[in-house]
Structures are given as C-alpha cells and as structure tokens.
Amino acid sequence: MAEKVRFPQIPGTVWWGVRAILNKTPNATVNERFLSVQLGVQEVAAKQYISELQSAGILNEDNKATPLANKWRLDSSYNAAIGELMDAVYPEGLRHVAPYGEGDRQKAVNWFQQEGLGEGSARNRAATYFLLGTSNPNEAPPSRGSATRNSSEESSATDSRKRITKLVPKTKANQLPSTTELSRTSSRGKGMPDTIPLNVNVQIHISADASTEQIESIFSAMRRYLYDKPNS
Helix, strand or coil, X not given: CCCCCCCCCCCHHHHHHHHHHHHHCCCCCCCHHHHHHHHCCCHHHHHHHXXXXXXXXXXXXXXXXXXXXXXXXXXHHHHHHHHHHHHHHCCHHHHHHCCCCCCCHHXXXXXXXXXXXXXXXXXXXXXXXXXXXXXXXXHCCCCCCCCCCCHHHHHHHHHHHHHHHHHCCCCHHHCCCCHHHHHHHHHCCCCCCCCCCCCCCCCCCCCXXXXXXXXXXXXXXXXXXXXXXXXX
C-alpha cells in the first residue's frame, strides 16, 4: 500500500522565526530544546514543528539546515528556494488549481479536503501552503527582542496591560482595603467603596496544531468576556 502524502502544517511565527534563527546561526542544530528556548514554545510543540520543517525540506534528519534552507534564509536566493520547495512538497495539480502566489484559498481548502482531510485540517494545510509560497520574505513580521515577538504583538500586549490597569484599581500594595480603612470610609457617611480591586490570573492552553484563525478566535472570545461591558 502506497504511503499517504503528508502535507506540512506550520504557524507563521515558526516559519519566519526559524528563518531568522538560520540567518543568524546557519549551522545551528535545531532540536526541540533549542527551538523551544528560541521561540518560547513548549518542547512537545517544538518537536512537532521540527517534524513539519523536515517535511517541508528545511531541516534534515540531523536537525540541520538543508541546502534548500540555506537558499531560503537569504533574500538574494529566497524566491529560487521557494520555487524548489513548492515543487518538491506540493503536487502540480494543487499548484495549478490554486497558484500559491495569487490563488484562491478556498480552492486550496477544497483540494485538501479531496485528499481526505477534514475541513479544519484542510484550512490549516491551505494556510501553510500560501505561507510557504509567500514570494516576499519582507512580508514576515519584523523581529524585536525575539524571532516571534513582533511590533503588533508588543502593541497588543501594551494595550492589554493598559486595559487590565483600568480594570484593576490600585490600592496600597495592590491589596484590598483594610478593615480600618473601610470603617473610616463608613464613618464619613460615604459607605463601602464602589468597587473592590481584584487580581485575576488567566491561563490558556492552546494546542500546538491550532491555526492562526483559531488562536485569534480564542483571544477574541477572551476580550469579549473579560473586557467588554455587559449590556445594561
């Protein structure tokens, strides 16, 4: 029985992050510990990403950059590398139905579904197909401080901190008012404070194979439930 063709599924942060790593350290051994530290992901996720990068022809069995990867990491040979990569990884039929530079993404999704994938997996593979076929490496988000943290993420984190600051009024040492302070407030006839400051820690566990759209949906739901004011 012929082995079923396996198509890669790689998040954009990993794709561009590994390119930045290889630009800086071409001879690096990109194992799960190394990738976990460099990209700030769990080792189990890093292991899966390495497998996907190997299937895309970027890493070899020793977790070293392939000759293709050494072309891909350089702007001067990037487009030639992309052509080789897409020819090697994706069949001609898909490249004709949905050309990776300008094709219809839904057609690519339909093609992957015809390969036996569910809708979610087909969308993830289609997203990777167009990601890997990006003709301009400068479309990658700029790095600042790490390969995966870009300016928009910095801005988003800053906005989140500002919203949390507004939601959590500060008191001394960021603690609840003392019994004496509450008693003093009551004795002045002003009653209890309108709000009691609370500190809330939220942990989110996201699957390593979650798509960009799924991650954005999760944080959109968080924003709606945590930040938006309830209808009066």
